[in-house]
Amino acid sequence: MDHAATTPVDKEVLKEMMPYFSEKYGNASSLHTAGQEARKAIELSRSRCASLLNVEKEEIYFTSGGTESDNLALTGTVIANKKRGNHIITSKIEHPAILDVCKFLEKNGFSVTYLSVDRYGLVNPKDVEKAITKKTILITIMHANNEIGTIQPIEEIGAIAKKHKVYFHTDAVQTFGKIAIDMKDIDLLSASSHKIYGPKGVGLIYIKKGTNIAPIIFGGGHERKMRSGTENVPGIVGFGKACELAKKNMASEKARLEKLRNKLIRGLLKTEDTILNGSPDKRLPNNVNVSFRFVEGESIILRLDALGVAASTGSACSSKSLEPSHVLLAIGLKHEDAHGSLRLTLGKINTEKDVDYVLKKIPKIIEDLRKLSPLAR
Numbered sequence: 001m002d003h004a005a006t007t008p009v010d011k012e013v014l015k016e017m018m019p020y021f022s023e024k025y026g027n028a029s030s031l032h033t034a035g036q037e038a039r040k041a042i043e044l045s046r047s048r049c050a051s052l053l054n055v056e057k058e059e060i061y062f063t064s065g066g067t068e069s070d071n072l073a074l075t076g077t078v079i080a081n082k083k084r085g086n087h088i089i090t091s092k093i094e095h096p097a098i099l100d101v102c103k104f105l106e107k108n109g110f111s112v113t114y115l116s117v118d119r120y121g122l123v124n125p126k127d128v129e130k131a132i133t134k135k136t137i138l139i140t141i142m143h144a145n146n147e148i149g150t151i152q153p154i155e156e157i158g159a160i161a162k163k164h165k166v167y168f169h170t171d172a173v174q175t176f177g178k179i180a181i182d183m184k185d186i187d188l189l190s191a192s193s194h195k196i197y198g199p200k201g202v203g204l205i206y207i208k209k210g211t212n213i214a215p216i217i218f219g220g221g222h223e224r225k226m227r228s229g230t231e232n233v234p235g236i237v238g239f240g241k242a243c244e245l246a247k248k249n250m251a252s253e254k255a256r257l258e259k260l261r262n263k264l265i266r267g268l269l270k271t272e273d274t275i276l277n278g279s280p281d282k283r284l285p286n287n288v289n290v291s292f293r294f295v296e297g298e299s300i301i302l303r304l305d306a307l308g309v310a311a312s313t314g315s316a317c318s319s320k321s322l323e324p325s326h327v328l329l330a331i332g333l334k335h336e337d338a339h340g341s342l343r344l345t346l347g348k349i350n351t352e353k354d355v356d357y358v359l360k361k362i363p364k365i366i367e368d369l370r371k372l373s374p375l376a377r
């Protein structure tokens, strides 16, 4: 139940990738047959990824993952547009692949507005509009948050960006292939393969035709000079297949997961002193995030792990720092409540049986931990 962290490679995806390791191992830049075979496979994947987003094939560029796509979207866009201004707007609950780039850009002459969110983790589009100045060149707001699952009103934010002629980027790593994305007013989008049953280390950036953006990785001019480096052919082939499967299964899997998610939330909230983190309705179909007061998230994770359940927490030592999750603090949780958070993210392999199992085990785990907790006494 930790599919927001990563997913297993689908068997069909793996099957499609296999020949590209040692039989069809050509370099897609080579002119000979083996090279052209690899080129064809990459272009088929590009079409499959584009089809999932309903965009043109030429607007898709392959990268090494969501992190690289985020880095390129931000750094590449602001560098290319620095004559127009130096201001970026983002939110306080973005992934570090956005926030840490923003910090780097601040040290290099750019200024960043970090918008607050409400108690559900929602950005108010009016706040976005108010933050726009003559110097604003880029707005970047994630589609859905990886910790609490809150889905942002990116359609409204995109329309505001368009009205003010500011570029709009969204980190869609957690929504790509899971829910529909309205691409109308999106100029740049980041996605990752390993969150949708594809291999790790491959992702994409969508760049709307006409967007002024510079590359940040230079070399042999691959990906039409946007991202140099010999293409990860098996990875890209797997990503393309994963996109094809995601498109086919999206509607039914979304409905199935939502049912399981709702059952899980309802069941977990039956334990006293439990808070739901994130929005009750504007929420990823597979995301559950709750805080059990008076306990440590890490202790719950370890107890669940011993029972064969993989889960995650926004609490301290998982990230090797004593600070709880910036997302949970941004939605107004007290430090101690943020420390008691548990994230369960469902996926293809989970069934109702798994949900029932967790719901059966959790009350006892929490009861035991609270008995040990000085805060609960």
Ligand SMILES: Cc1ncc(COP(=O)(O)O)c(C=O)c1O
Binding pocket: 004, 005, 064, 065, 066, 067, 068, 070, 095, 097, 142, 144, 145, 146, 171, 173, 174, 191, 192, 193, 194, 201, 202, 203
């Ligand atoms: C919202 C979000 N953005 C970016 C990333 C980074 O993606 P990748 O692991 O492909 O580098 C993640 C991964 O967890 C994520 O959840």
